[in-house]
Amino acid sequence: DSGVTQTPKHLITATGQRVTLRCSPRSGDLSVYWYQQSLDQGLQFLIQYYNGEERAKGNILERFSAQQFPDLHSELNLSSLELGDSALYFCASSPRDRGIGTYTFGSGTRLTVV
Amino acid sequence: KNQVEQSPQSLIILEGKNCTLQCNYTVSPFSNLRWYKQDTGRGPVSLTIMTFSENTKSNGRYTATLDADTKQSSLHITASQLSDSASYICVAEGGLTGGGNKLTFGTGTQLKVEL
Numbered sequence: 001d002s003g004v005t006q007t008p009k010h011l012i013t014a015t016g017q018r019v020t021l022r023c024s025p026r027s028g029d030l031s032v033y034w035y036q037q038s039l040d041q042g043l044q045f046l047i048q049y050y051n052g053e054e055r056a057k058g059n060i061l062e063r064f065s066a067q068q069f070p071d072l073h074s075e076l077n078l079s080s081l082e083l084g085d086s087a088l089y090f091c092a093s094s095p096r097d098r099g100i101g102t103y104t105f106g107s108g109t110r111l112t113v114v
Numbered sequence: 115k116n117q118v119e120q121s122p123q124s125l126i127i128l129e130g131k132n133c134t135l136q137c138n139y140t141v142s143p144f145s146n147l148r149w150y151k152q153d154t155g156r157g158p159v160s161l162t163i164m165t166f167s168e169n170t171k172s173n174g175r176y177t178a179t180l181d182a183d184t185k186q187s188s189l190h191i192t193a194s195q196l197s198d199s200a201s202y203i204c205v206a207e208g209g210l211t212g213g214g215n216k217l218t219f220g221t222g223t224q225l226k227v228e229l
Contacts, residue, residue, distance in 0.1 A: 004157070042118070042203070042219040043219040092157075107156055110155070
């Protein structure tokens with residue numbers, strides 16, 4: 001157990017639907033990062049939150065949004081889902097906003113859009 | 115554009131043998147270079163972290179090297195074990211203006227260790 005909890009582990013939904021992925025960071029970590037990993041692709045950075053505020057954005061689609069709550073857990077919302085959104089979605093946490101530090105990854109949520 | 119390229123894409127070795135994985139990166143500004151091990155369907159687990167001033171870092175049977183001038187890194191695995199079978203991912207981290215960090219991931223080298 002890495003200390004980063006992601007739920008659900010698996011999700012199957014139809015095209016056009018909306019889903020919410022949840023991440024609880026490791027205790028004491030203030031930054032949360034979301035990544036997408038499609039089949040045979042490297043992890044693609046989506047977005048970073050630090051202590052409730054958005055800090056950096058990567059290749060996140062407009063159909064996707066995220067937020068970090070006061071208790072530091074984060075949710076990634078994916079809407080108007082397409083077949084191409086099927087992927088593993090990982091959350092990672094780290095203690096700080098930037099600088100050398102430990103990134104701890106969760107086990108991921110496998111999203112299948114049918 | 116920030117990029118990380120790894121080679122080989124896949125590798126099969128016999129148990130007990132050594133191997134070296136390669137990574138080339140173009141990330142600016144460069145902060146540090148990380149190697150992760152990712153088992154199938156699991157999240158990446160950190161092996162080593164090196165800043166631009168470090169040349170080598172070891173973690174058990176894993177030894178990473180970094181040449182910040184040529185923007186190359188390698189991960190050497192000694193006395194391989196069946197449990198080393200996994201994807202090994204090179205990650206270059208760069209700071210972003212205005213705050214925050216960005217990790218650029220390679221697509222990984224898929225290592226299989228056989229008897």
